[in-house]
Amino acid sequence: MEKNQRTGNPLSRRVFRELRDEWRKYAVIFVFLTATIAFVAGMYVANNSMLTEAGQAREKYLREDGHFELSEPADPELLAAIESGERADLLEYYTEQAHREIDEILPGEVEAAVTEEVTAAVSAQAEEAIRAQAREQGQALGLTGQALEELEQAAVDENLEAAEAELLPGALEQAMESEEYEEALEAARETAYADAEQEIDEAYRRAAERYRLDDPDFEPVPVTVYPFFYRDLDEDHDHDGVRDGGIRVYQEPKDVNLYCLMDGKGPESEDEILIDRMHADNAGIRVGDIISVGSADFRVCGLAAFSNYSTLYERNTDVMFDALTFDVAVLTEEGYARLRGAQRYAYAWRYRTASADEIAEKQMSDYFLEALITQTAAAENELEDFVPGYANMAITFAPDDMGSDKAMGGVILDILIVVLAFIFAITISSTIAREAPVIGTLRASGYTRGELLRHYMSMPVLVTLISAVAGNLLGYTVFKKIVVAMYYNSYSLPAYTTVWTPDAFVKTTVIPVILMLAVNLLVISRKLRLSPLRFLRRDLKTTRRKKAVRLPSWQFIRRFRMRIFLQNLPNYLVLLIGILFVMVMLAMAVGLPDTLSWYQGKVPEMMFARHQVILTASEDENGDPITTGNPDAEAFCMTSLLRRSESRDESVSVYGISEGSRYMPLDRETGAGEVWVSAAFAGKFRTRPGDTILLEEKYENRSYRFTVAGICDYDAAVAVFLSRESFNRTFDRDPVDFSGYFSNEEIRDIDETYIASEITEEDLTKISRQLDHSMGAYMLYFQYLCGLLAAVLIYLLTKIIIEKNESAISMVKILGYTDREIAGLYLVTTTLAVLASEAVSLVLAKQVMNVAWRAVLERMDGWFPFVISGGGMVKMLLMVFAAYLVIMLLDFRRIRRIPMDRALKDAE
Amino acid sequence: MSEQEKKFLEVVDLRKGFGEGDTRQEVLRGMDFTVAKGEFCVLLGPSGSGKSTLLNIIGGIDRCDGGYISIGGEKLADLNEKTLTMYRRKHLGYVFQLYNLIPNLNVKENIEVGAYLSDHPLEIDDLLRTLGLYEHRYKLPNQLSGGQQQRVSIGRAIVKNPDILLCDEPTGALDYTTSKEILKLIEDINRKYGNTVIMVTHNAAIRRMADHVIRLRDGRVLQEEHNDSRISATELDW
Known part of the structure; x- marks a missing residue:
């Protein structure tokens, strides 16, 4: 009669039957999960293969x-x-160079000084001798007074030059050969050496500090x-x-x-x-x-x-x-x-x-x-x-971007899994509530909490596992090619060999299953913590509300809706989270093209002038200023400095603007140490007027501290502006120095050899064009995908709400309410909840994207704000609402199908 | 029968109340009785007499506030949550007024749900025949009548061959004829497998088929009687 063989857990057979009975719900989850896992798996395999190739490029x-x-x-x-x-010994080099220059210059200078001194002495001596001789002759002739002086002067005028010519060479030779001359020369040399060395020491100390030239750990490479x-x-x-x-x-x-x-x-x-x-x-x-x-x-x-x-x-x-x-x-x-x-x-x-x-x-x-x-x-x-x-963007950007894509894909997958895990957990919580007496009976019969926990968790884990397997298979085959095509569309990547690495499996299978397990474990174990008796009595509330929420004396239908809302508050909160998730995705999909359009639209006003010519020098080879006959042209100065920070150094364009400029008018001229910063600068570094900013030379040990005079409406570059005069004074340049010309008319009369470059609209729209090219088309697909995701999440969540209220809906049907009236109660409540969730999510999604955008742009030079146009926002709201409307029709059908005896069965 | 078998289930000064302060209500006010091994015991009483609460405490799904229950010499109050679950698993079978079957498992599988808990379950097909469900073994619960569903729930409880079968108003949701059939089944099982049966009911007629009847009122044992000439469930009438 008895057998000594334990049967397998028969509860496990329920899992497959539930899959069969609720196939629509699980098919939706499966398809979505599989597609996401497939894409991320494809991305991992493609990235890993490409990154492996990039890693081998050096050899x-x-x-x-x-x-x-x-x-x-x-x-x-x-x-x-x-x-x-x-390293070259710069101190020795500069010292030798200074000595050499001193040695070259000093003898000449000393000689000139000695010559001047000897000439003066010889001249005075010769003049005195000529005068004496003339005086003697004049006195012999009886001349006195004025006549004698005139005779002396005439003798000097006539003979001095000849006398000097006769006496000077000898005197000079004697002076040059004298010990005093050598001593004077040596003394001058020593003084000059000392002065130069002091100057070199100071300059070297600064440079050594800046470039760590005295780095004791230096090792030649x-x-x-x-x-x-x-x-x-x-x-x-x-x-x-x-x-x-x-x-x-x-x-x-x-x-x-x-x-x-x-x-x-x-x-x-x-x-x-x-x-x-x-x-x-x-x-x-x-x-x-x-x-x-x-x-x-x-x-x-x-x-x-x-x-x-x-x-x-x-x-x-x-x-x-x-x-x-x-x-x-x-x-x-x-x-x-x-x-x-x-x-x-x-x-x-x-x-x-x-x-x-x-x-x-x-x-x-x-x-x-x-x-x-x-x-x-x-x-x-x-x-x-x-x-x-390692700092070459042309080499590192693609691998870094692929790496961050991978990370981003991974994070999106994780978020999606967590959202789906919560949906699963809520679905199962709802099932547990429905099956409470059965659970109570099983617990009373001796089933442990762990056995039931494992049973209820098996469904989400199973669905995730099946999705992961299918997703991986699709990812390694179909999606890998899609991702590779995306990268070839953006980057100039070499041919690659597919590399299979375990991290794709870990990321797309192990982590999703763990996440699904963890979230469900948390929610379901909490739900199953109740005693068997409470399950038998369907007494599953973990918190006891002492009093019902009192509602204002609204009309009955309104209060009824509010009761439905309050009763299903946890589900509506999850609906809010789901919609927020979709809205963040949509904010990216809608906002990125909007941002690029906004930026491209702003470019004409961002250009100082239609032509911005940078010269190689401000003077031509003859030392004459490089000028233009173009009356539209206006000279400006420009250089590039660094704003250093712990995370990265940002290149900052520094402009010196002519007074009263037509192209970049500053509200007021800058005083000493003052600059205007561009809106892009202020946006990126959160700078305000009155702040102090420190900019440094790239390869020189010089830094400049400026006070921000104001923010000018210029979004095209991270730049600062000061007057030309202030610019040239700050950078120790000639007051009339300049770097190029702004002009609305093309400048044709400057020799091309003096033109270093010309900044055009093309340069300014480079970022937006490239982003548009790389991502623009995908963003449209991404928007559709978000609409689909919205439909999936809303379908799953509203299904739970209706299932949870089946008895109540059945009861009001018995009372005589029509399907339309019931829909007016339940669907209108959900509709209002969806609309409110959309409004809240729209604001939050914009904030989330602002933070994400800042994080992205902080890793690269330049800045422009993330923009979602009014039309874009309406589009986001409409897309989610359209998805909801489709689901609402399904929900209405579901309400119509709830039989009246459902309430009676539950009452039994 | 040994002394231990005579006192297989011992209820001593059992007390239980619900609520706190002014709203506190004493449901069990000090109960004392014993049930012998293999006995068919009926707990009889009107609503609010404490019979279901008593059954729940015997079944280890509720705790008493005072006194104790010992089964086979083991006091339930000494058991922690885990060992109490193991105790239920090994020694108890439960039948409720509502059958609480798993809707997407068929008859046989619902019984297997009970069999899974035992190292030595009864042969399921034999049991199905005993229950009169063999022909229906592949049907889902919603394809069965109320009586058939209650049979399945009894099968699920008995398949692990428990020492005690606890039945809480097992016929409460059934019509007269079906109720008698179910009572007959419980009687047969009691006789066939020798399990101790403790059945809660408010139907006084059922007392006649029991070995031991305990009448409860207001949380106390009002009367205890032992029936030496119990009749078959088929002979019952009410």
Whole structure:
């Protein structure tokens, strides 16, 4: 009769039956969870593969560890000194140089002084002798008084020069050979040496402090330096004679910064050019096309991903990369020789011993910079740019961005899982409430709380696991390709090999299951903590309200709705959280295009003038000021300083504006030590008038403290403004010095060799164009996805509310209420709750995005505010509400289907 | 029967109240009785007499305020939450007025829910036949009549072959004929498996089929009687 074999837990069979019975609900969750996991898994696999490829680029493509630019080409001696990694003894160098200069100048100056003194003495002596002789002769002739004096003067006028000529050489020779002369020379030298050394000591002390030139821990970092000269020229790929963008042209690299050929072949003849694949895609250039570079035409022989330009940053300080109007190319040596235009003397370096990690790389770079500064100074060359690999945006941006995408995707997945976990927990809480007597019976029969907990948790964990498996499968196959295509659309990445890493599995399977487990454990275990008796009595309230909430004497229907609201308050709170989550996503999806449109719309007013020409110098080779006959032109000064902070150093443009400027009128002139800051500066650093800001030179030990006079309405750049006069005084420049011209009319009468660059609208819209190109299209899809997410969350949450109220709805049906009247009670309450949640979420989502936007822009140069237009806000509200309206129809159908005997069954 | 078997269930000065201060109500006001092993005991009394509270304390799902209950020599008050659950699991079977079946498990599976708790459960198919449910074993609860559902709930309680079967108004929701069938079933089980049965009811007619009848009123034992000539449930009438 008895058997000694324990059966498996029969409760587990319920799980599959519930899946079958409630398949719509679980299908919705499954599809959404699977799609999200698939996307994140795809992102992880794609990112890991791409990042692995990027990590191998140093060895695979001999990518540089950094590069620097000099004002003049380095001679072999300097190159050898730089490669040694040793610091030059600048103190000794400057001292020797000063001594040399003193030795050169001092003898001449002393000689001149002695000559002047001896000449005066000889002249006086000769004059006296001539006068004496003339006086004697005059007296012999009986002259006196006025006549005698006139005779003496005439004799002096007539003979002095000859006498001096006769006496001076001997006297000078005697003086120069005298001991006194040597002593005077030596004394002057010693004084000059001492003064110069004191000055050098002071300057060196400042420089040593700034660049840690006396760093006792300094270790020479031997490197190999590769000349990597280039020219920045205009590109015209549609042959309309108008510049389409800029192109940076190198000679084909052989030992450093090799490229990954994506299409075609490398350049083999002087008319062939290999260009960046990303730019070619954006500009519609194909292999075989002819493009103009400067004044020469080349045939595109291939498309490549350059290892040192995975992101097309023209300048490292650019706010954003620009794969639309900036291109990188290589030519053969002969092809390069065909180019005209200023050549930049860039040098790439690679450490002889690769760094172990980024911290070590930074240390090596610091040591190398110390050596480079001293060596170039000692060689009387000038360091114009220094960009170590770890700080090179063209190299690091894509991997960093992919890394942050991964992190962002992971966070969104985590948030979504937590939201879904709460929905599951609430669903299960509702099931527990419905099954309370059964649970009481099971507990009374001896089922432990743990057994029931495991049973009720098995559903969310199972659904998450199945979704994770399906999501991973889709992620590794379909979604990986989608993500890869997205990255190829933004970055110039080399070909990759898919790499399988465990972190995708951990992130998309282990963590979601743990999150689902944790949230449900928290909620369900709390729910199951009650005694069996309370379950049997359906007495599940954990808090006892002593008195019912008293409502004002509203009309009955209104009070009824309020009761429904209060009774379902926890569910409506979760609905609020769900809608807030969707609204934050929507704020990003709607706000980003809005922000870019706003920024692009503001650009014309952001431009000081339609043309902003920066000159190489304010004087031409003859020392004459570079002027223009353009009456519209207005000179301005400009330099770049750094605002340093612990997190990152921000490049700040400093403008000196002419008094009464037509292009950048300041409300009032700046006094000594005063600046106006741009709205972008004030926005990014939360600066207010009266604050003090400290700006520093990049490679010099000089800093400037300014008081903020005011904030000017200029969002295009992080910049400060002061008067030209104040600018030149602050930076020790000639009072009439200037850096370029603002003009609304094109300036045509300045020789191109003196034009360093011209800032156009294109430069200012670079960031918005690139963001628009990279993300604009996705944002629209993302908006639809958010609408779908809103529908899913609202469906799940309102379903719970209606299920929870089935008995009450059934009862009012028995009482004679029509379906429409019941909908008026329950659905209107939910509708009002949705509308209120939307309004609250809209405000909160905007705040959340402001914080997130600040966090994003703080990691890059530049600033502009996050904007959601009025239309955008309406769109957000409408999208969520439209999703709700669809669900409301389903809810109405659900209400209609609730049978009247439901209340009677529950009463049993 | 040994002395220990005679005092298999011992209730001593049992007290229980609800509420606090002025609203406190004493439900059990000091009860004393014993139930022998294998006995069919009926707790009889009107509403508010404390019979369900007493059953819940015997069943270990409620705690007393004073006195004690010992089963097989073990005092329930000495057991902590965990051991009390284990005690219920090993020794007790529960049947309620409302059947509290799991709606998406069929008849056999609902009985397996009870079998799972025992290391030595009864043979389920045999039990299904005893319960008259073998033909219905694959039906879901909502396909059964109230009597059939109560049979399933009895099956779920008895399948683990508990020492004590606690029945709280098991016929309260059933019609006359079905009630008699259920009572017959409980009687058969008592006879067949020898479990001690403690049944709470307000139906005085049922006392005739019990070995031991305890009448309760206002939280006290009003009267105790032992019935040496109990009749079969089929002979009952009310």
